[in-house]
Amino acid sequence: MDTPEPRLVHTRAVTIEWGDCDPAGIVFYPRFFAMFDASTAALFQAALGMPKIAWAKHFGVLGIPMVDTRARFHVPSAYGDEVTIESRVTAFRRSSFDVVHRLLKQDGTLGVEGFETRVWTARDAETGRIRSAPIPAEVIAAFA
Amino acid sequence: MDTPEPRLVHTRAVTIEWGDCDPAGIVFYPRFFAMFDASTAALFQAALGMPKIAWAKHFGVLGIPMVDTRARFHVPSAYGDEVTIESRVTAFRRSSFDVVHRLLKQDGTLGVEGFETRVWTARDAETGRIRSAPIPAEVIAAFA
Amino acid sequence: MDTPEPRLVHTRAVTIEWGDCDPAGIVFYPRFFAMFDASTAALFQAALGMPKIAWAKHFGVLGIPMVDTRARFHVPSAYGDEVTIESRVTAFRRSSFDVVHRLLKQDGTLGVEGFETRVWTARDAETGRIRSAPIPAEVIAAFA
Amino acid sequence: MDTPEPRLVHTRAVTIEWGDCDPAGIVFYPRFFAMFDASTAALFQAALGMPKIAWAKHFGVLGIPMVDTRARFHVPSAYGDEVTIESRVTAFRRSSFDVVHRLLKQDGTLGVEGFETRVWTARDAETGRIRSAPIPAEVIAAFA
Numbered sequence: 001m002d003t004p005e006p007r008l009v010h011t012r013a014v015t016i017e018w019g020d021c022d023p024a025g026i027v028f029y030p031r032f033f034a035m036f037d038a039s040t041a042a043l044f045q046a047a048l049g050m051p052k053i054a055w056a057k058h059f060g061v062l063g064i065p066m067v068d069t070r071a072r073f074h075v076p077s078a079y080g081d082e083v084t085i086e087s088r089v090t091a092f093r094r095s096s097f098d099v100v101h102r103l104l105k106q107d108g109t110l111g112v113e114g115f116e117t118r119v120w121t122a123r124d125a126e127t128g129r130i131r132s133a134p135i136p137a138e139v140i141a142a143f144a
Numbered sequence: 145m146d147t148p149e150p151r152l153v154h155t156r157a158v159t160i161e162w163g164d165c166d167p168a169g170i171v172f173y174p175r176f177f178a179m180f181d182a183s184t185a186a187l188f189q190a191a192l193g194m195p196k197i198a199w200a201k202h203f204g205v206l207g208i209p210m211v212d213t214r215a216r217f218h219v220p221s222a223y224g225d226e227v228t229i230e231s232r233v234t235a236f237r238r239s240s241f242d243v244v245h246r247l248l249k250q251d252g253t254l255g256v257e258g259f260e261t262r263v264w265t266a267r268d269a270e271t272g273r274i275r276s277a278p279i280p281a282e283v284i285a286a287f288a
Numbered sequence: 289m290d291t292p293e294p295r296l297v298h299t300r301a302v303t304i305e306w307g308d309c310d311p312a313g314i315v316f317y318p319r320f321f322a323m324f325d326a327s328t329a330a331l332f333q334a335a336l337g338m339p340k341i342a343w344a345k346h347f348g349v350l351g352i353p354m355v356d357t358r359a360r361f362h363v364p365s366a367y368g369d370e371v372t373i374e375s376r377v378t379a380f381r382r383s384s385f386d387v388v389h390r391l392l393k394q395d396g397t398l399g400v401e402g403f404e405t406r407v408w409t410a411r412d413a414e415t416g417r418i419r420s421a422p423i424p425a426e427v428i429a430a431f432a
Numbered sequence: 433m434d435t436p437e438p439r440l441v442h443t444r445a446v447t448i449e450w451g452d453c454d455p456a457g458i459v460f461y462p463r464f465f466a467m468f469d470a471s472t473a474a475l476f477q478a479a480l481g482m483p484k485i486a487w488a489k490h491f492g493v494l495g496i497p498m499v500d501t502r503a504r505f506h507v508p509s510a511y512g513d514e515v516t517i518e519s520r521v522t523a524f525r526r527s528s529f530d531v532v533h534r535l536l537k538q539d540g541t542l543g544v545e546g547f548e549t550r551v552w553t554a555r556d557a558e559t560g561r562i563r564s565a566p567i568p569a570e571v572i573a574a575f576a
Contacts, residue, residue: 017470018484022162023169023223029354030163030321037318038449051512052450066317070358079167080483161326162340173498174469177462182305195368196306210461214502224339306454307462311511313455367455 004144006089010043014103016081026076033069036101036114039087040064043099047142059136061122067096068117075111082106092140095120095132148288150233154187158247160225170220177213180245180258183231184208187243191286203280205266211240212261219255226250236284239264239276292432294377298331302391304369314364321357324389324402327375328352331387335430347424349410355384356405363399370394380428383408383420436576438521442475446535448513458508465501468533468546471519472496475531479574491568493554499528500549507543514538524572527552527564 022028101114122133166172245258266277310316389402410421454460480487533546554565
């Protein structure tokens with residue numbers, strides 16, 4: 001297959017805030033999905049060299065909506081924790097792709113794994129309807 | 145002055161969810177502002193007889209953005225509490241208005257007071273810029 | 289097998305608020321996980337006849353933390369939508385169980401599916417450590 | 433008066449994420465309160481040289497709960513904006529204090545002002561009840 005393998009890994013630091021945590025003193029898990037969403041945005045910004053608003057316009061797309069996401073929670077994070085989120089695309093298909101996130105605690109322990117399947121989405125020039133579109137080779141190459 | 149006094153009070157029940165609360169076991173206060181925003185939407189829907197998307201279109205406005213808001217926290221609410229939020233407009237001016245919310249605990253104790261100043265906002269037909277617009281008498285009458 | 293099949297389905301209505309939605313005008317997907325968490329709490333309250341704080345104390349558990357969750361997004365929901373969430377336990381194991389949520393749009397269309405695996409968790413009487421515990425037959429029976 | 437004037441200003445950078453924004457494409461205003469809460473935590477950490485969990489233990493307090501907060505919204509922020517939040521204590525009283533936040537847009541424009549009144553809170557050694565406590569001179573000095 002000619003598609004270059006995505007190798008880019010983007011890492012960002014996140015501080016767990018008081019408002020991220022629940023009465024058990026640990027992160028309320030829906031907050032991890034918000035963190036992962038921001039991590040995917042940061043990954044694409046790093047790969048494509050511009051923020052989402054700019055690359056969406058550049059490639060004529062509306063966005064990369066989520067169709068399927070999952071998370072596995074291994075070790076909880078608490079208020080004040082300084083964690084790291086490593087994110088990478090694991091597969092590009094015709095018009096969809098997968099992202100994996102690994103949230104690591106300060107000592108390197110794997111805290112949470114996140115899995116996403118998103119769709120490259122554009123407005124059909126003729127019908128005006130929102131639909132999936134082929135991911136440009138230029139985009140795939142930027143993650144290689 | 146001819147402006148009828150706003151008398152409508154809208155009341156809605158809210159259950160405090162686990163994800164609304166912080167490690168102290170009480171509502172993380174920014175969540176109260178989100179509850180109050182939903183209460184203002186419910187108040188306008190009750191007064192105008194249609195949801196916001198419909199009345200915004202009907203009156204040709206973009207929305208009622210917040211310019212100033214405040215809350216006073218008297219008694220905390222915790223997970224599982226069934227509270228009531230009473231909301232009313234306290235003053236209509238030319239293009240801005242005030243909303244007051246009272247969050248009452250199950251025993252009637254005042255938990256939180258919320259105060260909002262919002263602006264009736266439209267797009268200028270000539271310049272296309274977003275600006276404040278006079279609140280229609282029909283709207284003010286609906287709260288009387 | 290002697291374990292009674294869980295048959296209880298709990299349904300609750302949810303209004304999509306302005307603050308649940310993102311710049312695309314649709315629900316920011318992490319919010320669905322918060323809605324599903326509240327639905328699981330409501331399901332257990334319906335089955336056990338008391339709120340979580342009460343049944344956690346009654347059964348001597350700390351809670352039912354999430355270890356794995358997934359959602360599939362079929363049709364977006366937007367501000368003002370009145371949706372319904374149907375929730376049920378699909379499997380009880382020794383100390384873990386699965387919950388499935390179906391978010392239905394006003395016309396009955398399936399909007400989102402949610403899947404959860406949670407663990408029945410207690411504090412070990414001897415070591416004081418938090419660990420999984422066998423789900424009491426009384427709990428399983430309450431869902432039959 | 434002998435109390436030293438608080439002069440410490442803490443500044444932190446915040447990226448506006450997709451999930452912070454509403455269907456109008458701008459930050460959903462309750463999110464600003466969450467940002468300000470994290471800024472107050474960062475301010476105290478900078479002043480006292482240790483994270484909140486540590487200084488709360490060191491000074492024998494439970495926390496600094498909010499009793500009154502307000503925000504004025506001048507210029508909206510949108511997805512992708514890189515903003516700066518400047519935070520400082522403006523007044524220390526016996527057991528309460530005021531914090532002011534200024535959220536500045538990338539060009540230096542004042543976007544939002546935030547105002548907080550919080551209480552230094554401890555558990556009464558005799559009754560076990562939560563109550564306000566005198567702010568230690570050591571804390572006040574750390575902000576001078």
